[in-house]
Amino acid sequence: MTKSLVLKALDQAYQLQRPKGNVLHHSDRGSQYASHDYQERLRTYCMISSMSRKGNCYDNACIESFHSILKKELIYLEKFKTRKEAKKRIFEYITCFYNGKRIHSAIGYLTPNQCERTLCSAA
Secondary structure, eight states, X not given: OOHHHHHHHHHHHHHHHOOOSOEEEEEOXXXXXXXXXXXXXXXXXXXXXXXXXXXXXXXXXXXXXHHHHHHHHTGGGOOXXXXXXXXXXXXXXIIIIITTTOOBGGGTSBOHHHHHHHHHHHO
């Protein structure tokens, strides 16, 4: 994972969501996230940087759980012929199924999309 890759992902996420107010951005302590360029971009987007404590795996439990689910529900069940196909299927899984159809007990048995809409309409 390179600094340019994570900067591109951050820019895409910001362009799609256009969050208002201060946003907490949590990451691990990877050099790409700690880089001057990345931290500057976070400030530009009014995002507050939060990083895991050194050697504390529990700080990233949420994303580690997501990666486990992604692997169990998609990656280990399919054979991808090309990297392009894998990227397409992962994108579809996250945007269509995981965010759009898969309910989550931690957010009241809603999908992430439903939860986001509920939070946005309450604001």
